[in-house]
Amino acid sequence: MDNFEPRIVAFCCNWCSYAGADLAGTSRIQYSPNIRVIRVMCSGRVNPLFVLKALSIGADGVLILGCHPGDCHYLEGNYKTLRRIPLLKKMLKQLGIEEERVRLEWISASEGAKFAEVANNFTQTIKNLGPSSLGPFK
Amino acid sequence: MEEKDLSHPRIGVFICHCGINIGAYVNVPDLVEYAKQLPNVVHAERNLFTCSEEGISAIKRGTKEYNLNRVLVASCTPRTHEPLFRAACEEVGLNKYLFEFVNIRDQCSWVHMREPQKATEKAKDLIRMGVAKARLLQPLEEIEMEVDPSALVIGGGIVGMEAALNLANQGFNIHLVEKEPELGGTLRSINKLFPINQEAVKLIKPLVEQIKSHPKIKTHLSSRVSQVTGFIGNFNINLDGKGKAEQFTVGTIIVAVGAEPLKPTGQYGYGKMNNVLTQLELEERMKKGKSLGQNVIMINCVGARVPERTYCSRICCMTAIKNAFLIKESNPKAKVWILHRDLMTYGVDFETYYRKAMELGVRFIRYSLERPPEIIGDEKVENIKVYHELWRKEIELPCDMLVLTTPLIPAEDNQNISKMLKVSLDEFGFLLEAHLKLRPVEFAMDGIYICGSARWPTDVTEGVSQAYAAAAKAAGPLRMGYVKAEAINAVVNEDECSGCGICELLCSFQAIELQPRDNKRVSHINEAVCKGCGTCGAACPSGAISMHHFTDEQIIAQVEALFS
Numbered sequence: 001m002d003n004f005e006p007r008i009v010a011f012c013c014n015w016c017s018y019a020g021a022d023l024a025g026t027s028r029i030q031y032s033p034n035i036r037v038i039r040v041m042c043s044g045r046v047n048p049l050f051v052l053k054a055l056s057i058g059a060d061g062v063l064i065l066g067c068h069p070g071d072c073h074y075l076e077g078n079y080k081t082l083r084r085i086p087l088l089k090k091m092l093k094q095l096g097i098e099e100e101r102v103r104l105e106w107i108s109a110s111e112g113a114k115f116a117e118v119a120n121n122f123t124q125t126i127k128n129l130g131p132s133s134l135g136p137f138k
Numbered sequence: 139m140e141e142k143d144l145s146h147p148r149i150g151v152f153i154c155h156c157g158i159n160i161g162a163y164v165n166v167p168d169l170v171e172y173a174k175q176l177p178n179v180v181h182a183e184r185n186l187f188t189c190s191e192e193g194i195s196a197i198k199r200g201t202k203e204y205n206l207n208r209v210l211v212a213s214c215t216p217r218t219h220e221p222l223f224r225a226a227c228e229e230v231g232l233n234k235y236l237f238e239f240v241n242i243r244d245q246c247s248w249v250h251m252r253e254p255q256k257a258t259e260k261a262k263d264l265i266r267m268g269v270a271k272a273r274l275l276q277p278l279e280e281i282e283m284e285v286d287p288s289a290l291v292i293g294g295g296i297v298g299m300e301a302a303l304n305l306a307n308q309g310f311n312i313h314l315v316e317k318e319p320e321l322g323g324t325l326r327s328i329n330k331l332f333p334i335n336q337e338a339v340k341l342i343k344p345l346v347e348q349i350k351s352h353p354k355i356k357t358h359l360s361s362r363v364s365q366v367t368g369f370i371g372n373f374n375i376n377l378d379g380k381g382k383a384e385q386f387t388v389g390t391i392i393v394a395v396g397a398e399p400l401k402p403t404g405q406y407g408y409g410k411m412n413n414v415l416t417q418l419e420l421e422e423r424m425k426k427g428k429s430l431g432q433n434v435i436m437i438n439c440v441g442a443r444v445p446e447r448t449y450c451s452r453i454c455c456m457t458a459i460k461n462a463f464l465i466k467e468s469n470p471k472a473k474v475w476i477l478h479r480d481l482m483t484y485g486v487d488f489e490t491y492y493r494k495a496m497e498l499g500v501r502f503i504r505y506s507l508e509r510p511p512e513i514i515g516d517e518k519v520e521n522i523k524v525y526h527e528l529w530r531k532e533i534e535l536p537c538d539m540l541v542l543t544t545p546l547i548p549a550e551d552n553q554n555i556s557k558m559l560k561v562s563l564d565e566f567g568f569l570l571e572a573h574l575k576l577r578p579v580e581f582a583m584d585g586i587y588i589c590g591s592a593r594w595p596t597d598v599t600e601g602v603s604q605a606y607a608a609a610a611k612a613a614g615p616l617r618m619g620y621v622k623a624e625a626i627n628a629v630v631n632e633d634e635c636s637g638c639g640i641c642e643l644l645c646s647f648q649a650i651e652l653q654p655r656d657n658k659r660v661s662h663i664n665e666a667v668c669k670g671c672g673t674c675g676a677a678c679p680s681g682a683i684s685m686h687h688f689t690d691e692q693i694i695a696q697v698e699a700l701f702s
């Protein structure tokens with residue numbers, strides 16, 4: 001699978017991680033073009049069902065990006081996301097999906113470089129894993 | 139205005155070239171053709187600059203001509219341009235929540251410059267996803283939230299005091315919080331002020347008195363803000379005073395916590411030799427009229443413009459020149475040398491002041507970072523060796539007193555304040571405004587403003603101008619009496635709610651309460667309190683909560699569109 005190009009969804013909270021992606025842009029930091037951003041107001045908005053949905057219809061990986069702990073615009077939305085992740089990973093396991101296909105990261109509005117780094121690193125992780133076994137065409 | 143029929147989506151797509159910013163890397167004409175064939179898209183066009191006068195007219199014209207009931211712009215970021223495009227929609231009778239933004243600049247052209255083909259493919263995906271969401275957008279009404287007509291000013295230096303007085307004189311109630319037992323900040327220690335040589339105490343004393351007797355200002359000395367919750371219009375403030383806590387609500391907040399002069403411990407004998415002081419300590423001595431000796435040497439940029447602290451502190455060159463000037467003025471026989479790396483005496487007044495100091499006999503010697511001056515002496519500094527850059531040789535100067543000019547550094551509490559108010563810090567730890575040129579005294583967080591040395595070192599003139607600017611900005615919402623809250627909030631479908639109470643537990647804002655209805659208890663969301671984070675909606679096991687503008691259906695439609 002040399003030319004496997006992973007398809008990745010990134011849920012970004014409006015206040016920190018989406019702003020981090022913007023900063024990567026204004027700083028012209030080049031990163032791998034496999035990420036498609038969906039903006040939500042807070043990482044706390046990300047229903048695990050969205051993630052499962054994405055994985056079940058063709059996503060090879062899903063990123064959930066929020067503000068650093070303590071910095072959530074809505075005080076504690078990101079803590080709630082953090083607590084949901086283990087449950088989500090358990091569900092993935094039951095479905096036979098590698099848990100590395102879902103990753104939660106904190107990216108602040110001033111971390112454009114980190115956004116790019118996460119995008120590259122995650123793309124590579126998924127490339128190593130290969131296409132998701134769950135997708136409809138696989 | 140006539141009601142738009144929304145039942146059949148008629149979507150218009152406006153794709154921006156942003157000059158070459160997008161157009162040079164993404165194939166925009168291709169995107170237009172692509173968008174045209176997406177379901178429900180009745181019009182697609184491209185604009186050189188969608189945010190220009192012309193681009194905005196194109197949106198309005200297109201909306202009328204094609205009877206659009208959803209508008210999508212694919213350009214830059216909603217964080218800067220959404221208000222503009224939403225306003226354009228509203229002007230032609232389209233509710234602003236029927237507008238959708240797709241970011242193909244920050245997320246495509248600028249970050250995949252070397253892969254134009256892939257950038258174009260990605261832009262197509264993003265547009266397809268945006269159209270899928272746009273199809274499901276619904277109009278929403280914003281609610282008006284009352285604004286508490288009062289403000290909090292943090293920091294009682296000259297800048298905080300001026301801001302507080304300015305607002306109080308406009309009739310608003312002000313809480314002024316100062317961590318020290320006295321008002322006045324750094325100016326309490328300063329002797330005279332450049333460029334007019336006025337005594338600092340003469341400037342602050344009348345201000346302190348006005349504040350103390352002002353019926354609209356409540357001063358909290360020896361106090362710090364310990365917690366801030368809420369949003370513009372209604373911030374709840376918790377204070378930690380000496381031994382007692384206090385609580386109150388304000389509509390807006392001004393941060394004026396100033397900055398602190400660096401203590402250069404370990405450099406040039408500071409802390410070890412008794413004739414080495416900082417400029418601030420020199421000012422205190424001069425104020426008391428203490429003797430300074432015949433030979434005074436000042437070293438500038440101690441701890442500034444060095445690898446570990448690269449910025450210029452702006453006020454220090456002038457501070458050194460001022461003190462040298464004052465020494466020569468009172469004792470013309472004294473010898474005063476200023477050893478500097480560069481001299482920042484910008485503007486009309488400062489340059490004139492510098493020339494006068496030279497005329498009075500102050501001597502300036504330039505040194506380089508690579509060859510800094512050296513001190514000679516045991517108990518005290520007796521001589522200074524310095525390599526004279528222009529003469530290209532080392533010289534030795536007699537020294538009775540060595541004065542180190544150190545930069546202003548961020549106030550110790552800045553980290554805390556940044557966390558508490560959710561405002562940013564710059565790379566050095568100073569508090570960071572929303573935009574250097576377009577929003578210079580505002581934070582990105584609505585309703586919070588910044589002025590004075592808290593941002594970066596300012597002199598009094600600049601600091602006070604900023605205080606007036608911040609006060610004017612902070613008065614805006616207070617005078618309006620209300621702010622409009624984004625209509626992005628949660629709503630419950632009571633029929634589907636099982637009354638489990640999970641949402642109530644999760645909401646950080648106490649916006650949710652289970653209330654009796656018929657024979658059961660159901661979730662009730664107070665829309666004036668809800669901030670729209672969506673945490674409750676993501677967790678409701680019955681799917682009874684819907685998040686306005688970010689509904690499950692809309693998000694899933696985006697996901698589905700990506701993989702369709």
Ligand SMILES: Cc1cc2nc3c(=O)[nH]c(=O)nc-3n(C[C@H](O)[C@H](O)[C@H](O)COP(=O)(O)OP(=O)(O)OC[C@H]3O[C@@H](n4cnc5c(N)ncnc54)[C@H](O)[C@@H]3O)c2cc1C
Pocket residue numbers: 292293294295296297298315316317318321322323324325328330331332333361362363394395396397398399417418421453457460546549551589590591592596597598599601
């Ligand atoms: C040696 C020296 C000489 C100078 N000479 C001149 C001069 O000749 N002319 C001139 O124009 N400028 C001069 N300046 C600059 C001048 O001091 C500043 O312009 C001025 O102090 C800025 O005022 P400010 O209110 O922003 O900050 P500050 O004076 O630093 O006041 C900030 C206040 O906030 C308080 N505070 C800090 N943190 C908190 C907190 N968390 N909670 C509550 N309160 C808090 C502090 O205790 C302080 O009272 C000089 C500065 C120095 C160091």
Ligand code: SF4
Pocket residue numbers: 154155156157159160186187188189190213214215219243
């Ligand atoms: S709308 Fe955005 S992308 Fe288009 S010209 Fe303006 S700044 Fe550039």
Ligand code: SF4
Pocket residue numbers: 630634635636637638639640641642660661677678679680681682683
């Ligand atoms: S989580 Fe859902 S079902 Fe439970 S109380 Fe809240 S709205 Fe009702």
Ligand code: SF4
Pocket residue numbers: 627628644645646647648649650663667668669670671672673674675
């Ligand atoms: S959206 Fe957030 S703020 Fe609003 S009720 Fe739900 S959890 Fe509370």
Ligand code: FES
Pocket residue numbers: 013014015016017041042043044065066067072073074077078
């Ligand atoms: S707003 Fe960023 S995680 Fe909550």
